[in-house]
Amino acid sequence: MVVRKKVVRVCRECHRVVEGGSCVICGTANLSEDWAGYVVIIDPEHSDIAKKMNITLPGRYALKVR
Ligand SMILES: [Zn+2]
Secondary structure (H helix, E strand, C coil), X not given: CCCCCCCCEEECCCCEEECCCCCCCCCCCCEECCEEEXXXXXXXXXXXXXXXXXXXXXXXXXXXXX
């Protein structure tokens, strides 16, 4: 089961969960509402998932973005 809030958007560039109209990392408005797999990165330097996804900042991310 995929739990989704009503209007949670994810950045297509870095997969970060975005609150608002643009990504705080990329500054892009290239957002998607069609995503799956919620992941919270607390310590990117010691996270395999973060390394795979090229995440350098802690935060909430989506595993898959369409
Ligand atoms: Zn981004």
